[in-house]
Amino acid sequence: MLDVLRRIVQEVNAAPDLEQALDIIVQRVRVTVNVDVASVYLADENNSQFVLMATEGLRKDAVGKVRLNNGEGLVGMVVEREEPVNLDDAPSHPRYRFIVETGEQPYHGFLGIPIIQHGKVLGILVVRQRKSRKFGEEEEAFLVTLAAQLAGAITHAGASGEMLRLLETPDEVSVALQGLAGASGVAIGQAMVVYPPANLDAIPDRKVTDVDGELAVFREAVAAVQDDLRDYANRMSGVLPAEDLALFDALLLMLGSDSLVEKTEERIRAGNWAPGSLRETIAEHVQVFEIMEDSYLRERASDIHDLGRRILTHIQNDRIASRPAYAQTVLVGEDISAGQLAEVPLEQLAGIVSASGSSSSHVAILAQSMGIPAVMGVEGLPVSRLEGQTLIADGYRGDVFVNPSVLVREEFVRLQAEESELTAGLREIAGQPSVTPDGVSVPLYLNIGLVSGIESELHSEGDGVGLYRTEVPFLMREQFPGEEEQRRIYRKVLEAFAPRPVALRTLDVGGDKMLSYFPVREENPFLGWRGIRISLDHPEIFLTQMRAMLRASAGLDNLTIMMPMISTATELDIAMVLINQAIGELIEEGEEVHRPPIGIMIEVPSAVYQVKAMARRVDFFSIGTNDLTQYLLAVDRNNSRVASLYQSLHPAVLCAIQQVVEAAHKLGKPVSVCGEMAGDPAAALSLLGLEVDSLSMSVSSLPRVKWVIRSFTREEARDILRQALEMDDPLAIKQLYNSVLEQGGLGGLIRAGN
Numbered sequence: 230m231l232d233v234l235r236r237i238v239q240e241v242n243a244a245p246d247l248e249q250a251l252d253i254i255v256q257r258v259r260v261t262v263n264v265d266v267a268s269v270y271l272a273d274e275n276n277s278q279f280v281l282m283a284t285e286g287l288r289k290d291a292v293g294k295v296r297l298n299n300g301e302g303l304v305g306m307v308v309e310r311e312e313p314v315n316l317d318d319a320p321s322h323p324r325y326r327f328i329v330e331t332g333e334q335p336y337h338g339f340l341g342i343p344i345i346q347h348g349k350v351l352g353i354l355v356v357r358q359r360k361s362r363k364f365g366e367e368e369e370a371f372l373v374t375l376a377a378q379l380a381g382a383i384t385h386a387g388a389s390g391e392m393l394r395l396l397e398t399p400d401e402v403s404v405a406l407q408g409l410a411g412a413s414g415v416a417i418g419q420a421m422v423v424y425p426p427a428n429l430d431a432i433p434d435r436k437v438t439d440v441d442g443e444l445a446v447f448r449e450a451v452a453a454v455q456d457d458l459r460d461y462a463n464r465m466s467g468v469l470p471a472e473d474l475a476l477f478d479a480l481l482l483m484l485g486s487d488s489l490v491e492k493t494e495e496r497i498r499a500g501n502w503a504p505g506s507l508r509e510t511i512a513e514h515v516q517v518f519e520i521m522e523d524s525y526l527r528e529r530a531s532d533i534h535d536l537g538r539r540i541l542t543h544i545q546n547d548r549i550a551s552r553p554a555y556a557q558t559v560l561v562g563e564d565i566s567a568g569q570l571a572e573v574p575l576e577q578l579a580g581i582v583s584a585s586g587s588s589s590s591h592v593a594i595l596a597q598s599m600g601i602p603a604v605m606g607v608e609g610l611p612v613s614r615l616e617g618q619t620l621i622a623d624g625y626r627g628d629v630f631v632n633p634s635v636l637v638r639e640e641f642v643r644l645q646a647e648e649s650e651l652t653a654g655l656r657e658i659a660g661q662p663s664v665t666p667d668g669v670s671v672p673l674y675l676n677i678g679l680v681s682g683i684e685s686e687l688h689s690e691g692d693g694v695g696l697y698r699t700e701v702p703f704l705m706r707e708q709f710p711g712e713e714e715q716r717r718i719y720r721k722v723l724e725a726f727a728p729r730p731v732a733l734r735t736l737d738v739g740g741d742k743m744l745s746y747f748p749v750r751e752e753n754p755f756l757g758w759r760g761i762r763i764s765l766d767h768p769e770i771f772l773t774q775m776r777a778m779l780r781a782s783a784g785l786d787n788l789t790i791m792m793p794m795i796s797t798a799t800e801l802d803i804a805m806v807l808i809n810q811a812i813g814e815l816i817e818e819g820e821e822v823h824r825p826p827i828g829i830m831i832e833v834p835s836a837v838y839q840v841k842a843m844a845r846r847v848d849f850f851s852i853g854t855n856d857l858t859q860y861l862l863a864v865d866r867n868n869s870r871v872a873s874l875y876q877s878l879h880p881a882v883l884c885a886i887q888q889v890v891e892a893a894h895k896l897g898k899p900v901s902v903c904g905e906m907a908g909d910p911a912a913a914l915s916l917l918g919l920e921v922d923s924l925s926m927s928v929s930s931l932p933r934v935k936w937v938i939r940s941f942t943r944e945e946a947r948d949i950l951r952q953a954l955e956m957d958d959p960l961a962i963k964q965l966y967n968s969v970l971e972q973g974g975l976g977g978l979i980r981a982g983n
């Protein structure tokens with residue numbers, strides 16, 4: 230049964246549109262469960278009726294016509310109950326309703342299964358039998374399992390089909406694809422689709438007309454890989470043992486073999502583009518090797534996959550190099566990396582639309598800090614079909630419009646204009662201090678990570694840098710940057726802000742920030758080798774970074790060092806030994822270095838309970854609410870499926886912050902917040918009440934937060950916090966803060982910020 234299930238789901242996933250997806254479902258279900266009728270009803274747009282969308286066994290012309298109001302008939306009963314209804318004699322049930330249009334005869338056996346996604350009934354799968362039949366537990370379990378898996382595929386097929394229609398008839402209707410607000414702002418531009426670098430398995434099929442051109446691209450890539458392999462083997466001869474070098478010969482042999490190259494060329498001639506053809510051929514070869522008895526030959530499967538990846542890299546590099554960005558580029562992908570973001574010149578990057586991730590994903594945070602609107606986690610985004618299409622990405626609401634109508638476009642152009650007016654209004658407070666009306670100063674620092682961003686005029690606004698994510702320059706290279714290269718990067722930032730303090734955070738890779746040249750494969754990367762854990766396991770990397778930071782600060786002395794992901798005091802002790810070693814070495818070498826203030830990020834729950842122990846060892850704390858929220862609430866910050874549970878204004882998060890501030894202040898250590906929470910006007914008000922000493926945020930959020938700080942006294946903020954802490958529901962707390970901002974005349978900030 231598992232096989233059948235898998236096959237049906239695969240077929241449905243591959244269906245080009247909803248109609249075909251539903252037809253596949255009813256055909257396969259009718260045969261598999263051996264019934265007279267299999268049908269699917271789906272909710273209409275208003276959720277007021279359930280419409281017969283596909284059937285095998287009833288009259289086909291009833292499709293689209295039979296509409297059942299909410300609660301009507303047995304179908305209505307399945308929707309209401311949100312569970313299967315299994316009857317051996319449906320007509321005798323009081324909820325039974327005879328539907329003439331379907332050509333129904335009195336069918337007796339009835340089994341209706343709800344198709345549910347994210348807690349909402351999307352539709353019902355119904356099977357019927359003319360004779361009386363009580364469906365068995367096995368059959369019911371099979372259909373429940375199938376329906377649970379079909380919900381996502383149906384949404385996807387629906388969106389893709391809708392999109393196809395829109396692509397064929399642009400400018401008529403504008404339907405929004407729903408994603409999650411990622412980074413605020415509205416983007417209007419043309420879609421530039423990017424794929425994960427050399428991820429062969431994620432490559433879609435695509436039709437080509439210029440077959441000769443495609444063949445040439447493929448042949449060039451194969452030749453380039455042959456050159457690379459020969460080159461590498463030459464360089465490594467004498468370095469690698471002979472058996473390892475033999476691998477390169479084996480790869481070259483495979484590339485020379487007819488089967489791999491010719492099979493791919495055949496597929497290209499049949500009309501698929503080179504990457505798609507390559508994917509299919511490699512998959513075919515890998516399969517052959519994977520089922521071999523001999524373990525040595527089985528191992529070769531991964532070599533073939535690697536070979537495919539190498540060829541694909543060349544094809545992609547050629548395409549990217551030969552593909553200039555649009556004047557207003559909206560970067561679109563299943564998953565967009567920081568590196569891909571950096572490939573588009575900033576002045577041409579209008580927005581980002583990603584099928585995965587959420588507002589707390591690093592790419593969204595980066596977008597926010599660059600002032601680029603982003604929409605994340607767009608389910609059913611037909612990535613492969615969007616290249617060159619006009620898109621509107623609403624980073625406030627999380628909507629994406631493909632080929633919008635003139636009216637929708639005009640509306641968003643108006644919104645963009647309003648937004649720049651608001652920004653202009655906010656600029657009026659530029660230069661004024663971040664002080665509450667009762668005189669409490671709350672310094673506002675900046676979160677930055679892209680050196681090219683530090684020239685922005687707005688940076689003069691920040692009181693310094695509260696978080697410089699050093700991993701960003703690491704992500705954009707092909708190997709670890711050396712000490713001198715790092716020194717130059719850090720020096721630029723320290724110089725740009727001197728004498729204002731700059732907190733350089735030590736390398737925080739792992740989780741969703743993978744270095745292509747230092748791959749770490751783990752089942753649970755966010756609970757794995759991340760941040761300080763990698764640094765301490767690789768003292769050579771950590772020491773190089775420490776030396777570069779300390780040297781960069783020479784003569785400026787505005788450096789502070791901050792360490793991520795600390796979960797025990799022991800880690801801190803080991804890190805301190807290394808930092809002291811770096812300082813000692815540099816002094817010995819005659820460099821003019823001083824011990825900078827050293828702090829840690831509180832982002833692992835264990836650190837919340839150890840502030841006292843930590844405070845004896847460090848100079849300051851900075852709460853990383855992005856991770857702290859994820860770990861406290863056990864909600865993956867990148868997972869769009871659970872994004873609604875990711876709430877920084879959750880009572881548990883507020884209590885944790887309160888506890889950290891109280892414990893740190895008792896020992897005279899200041900506390901900052903540098904997670905995205907600090908840049909959200911409503912949440913910033915909560916942090917003012919929590920007595921956090923300073924806030925650090927992206928440059929685009931700073932004016933809004935300053936406005937909040939200048940509008941509420943500390944006492945008022947404490948009062949609101951007291952009310953918030955009485956509440957149990959995170960959404961109610963958010964509403965409370967939003968309504969307080971509205972009443973304070975700062976409603977514009979929430980509309981533009983939510």
Ligand code: PEP
Binds near residue numbers: 696856
């Ligand atoms: C955080 O976790 O809140 C934080 C600022 O670090 P990052 O988002 O880079 O993980």
Ligand code: MG
Binds near residue numbers: 793832853855856
């Ligand atoms: Mg973090």
